[in-house]
Amino acid sequence: MSISTSSSRDALTTPDIPEKSGSKWLALAVICVSQLLIVLDATIVTVALPTAQNALHISDANRQWVMTAYTLAFGGMLLLGGRIADYTGRKRAFIIGLLGFAAASALGGLAPNAGTLFAARALQGSFGALMAPAALSLLTVAFTEAKDRARAFGVYGAISGGGGAVGLLLGGLLTEYASWRWTLLVSAPIAIVAALAAARFVRESRAEGNTRYDLPGALTSSAGLVALVYGFTKAASDGWGSATTIGFLVAAGVLLVAFVVIELRSSHPLLPMRVVLDRNRGGSYLSALLVGSGLFGVFLFLTYYLQLTLGYSALETGVAFLPFTVGIILGAGFSAQMLTRVGPRILMFAGLLLAAGGMVLLTRIGQDTGFWSHVFPAELIISFGMGVVFGPMSNTALVGVANHDAGVASALINTTQQIGGSLGTALLNTIFTSAVAAYLVDHATSPSQLNALQGEAVVHGYTVAFWVSAGIIGAAAFIALALVKASRKDVASAEAVPVAA
16 A cells, blocks of 8 residues: 655745756656665565564554554654645755654664554654655655656655565565564664765755644644544453543544644644545545555555464464555456546445455455365455555545645545555454454353463454454445546546645
């Protein structure tokens, strides 16, 4: 799943510096390396998670923080990161983001305990949120000719689309032949080299005009999302009725309501409400949120199923995820051909229903079922459905948007996917742990039976989580059907909106 953001083209200003021959392609290489790091680090630790959990004694309830700390920080800070890059200088923000990402990666790789690892992952996401929007704006500045820009964004898009699969495979290789710590450490030297190259080959640019930041909006939204995820996590260990769980969930509700109020009253809102209140765009964002919620947890549970239940090595697990890439590529190709013929609504509905059906197939797994008979078909169906959805979803997010809102409208698709992934992973992990505990209570007649039933209970927990994921993605399908009314002509107009990505 790609992670990117955008800025409106009319916000870009740059010094009139002659472009050296070939330097823009070197800038493209540097920017693509940064994007690969961002996408790769969202998935590279997934395959290593069982080993890291055992090494740092992380509980089942808290293990999801290794993934959600990154995606939550990235998604929650992405819009603010774009504003900071616009006004302080995109090259400067890009280099700071790379160096900060390198430091956070090194901290995570050397983490002596779970808390340090979680904090390092959050720092990675925060610096990634500064780096990503700056990178896309710099790419737009470097490539001004339509033909070259199309080629540049084609390369960038390929990196975004394939980076997740590369992360899963590389995570398996490093965990298998080195250590789980290298899934984080490997990013540090790459980011440092990229920062040095950026200082040499990337041109500076910044936006003119008012440079006020919506810090209250950024703080309330981020704090509210963290409180919500932590509330889900505490529900796994303390129960839904505990005072701590309820307290965090109530705090999350208050903070997120405060965020909406601030955005409605702010003269320079982080998230203009006019962008999300449009029917088509709102349907697209809500669908993206639910897709992230239902999909990200699948990688977590499939990783544990393949390694702990089927006995796969870390490398074999990484290879086992490759069908996801194949399905997304096939689905995206089909969707691109059909979008201007049938419009986004039908494609989103059909693709999401197909993905939900693939989730239902995953509920058939057992302790002795095979990869090829049970996991592989589900992976292909889910990924093909998602490949069909992503293009229409992104296009619908730009339907009817004004030029000055194009950047935030485009970035919101990625923001909602990442935030949905954070919330969904936390919620599904809580549902999983609760299902495992309930299964043991219901089926164990004596303490001596607990160990014997543990394997069955864990697989039961996976299937319950997959059923919930199927329901979430199915709900996204019907939301798209009900809210998205954009026609083929509307989508064609949206594609013409000048956006930096």
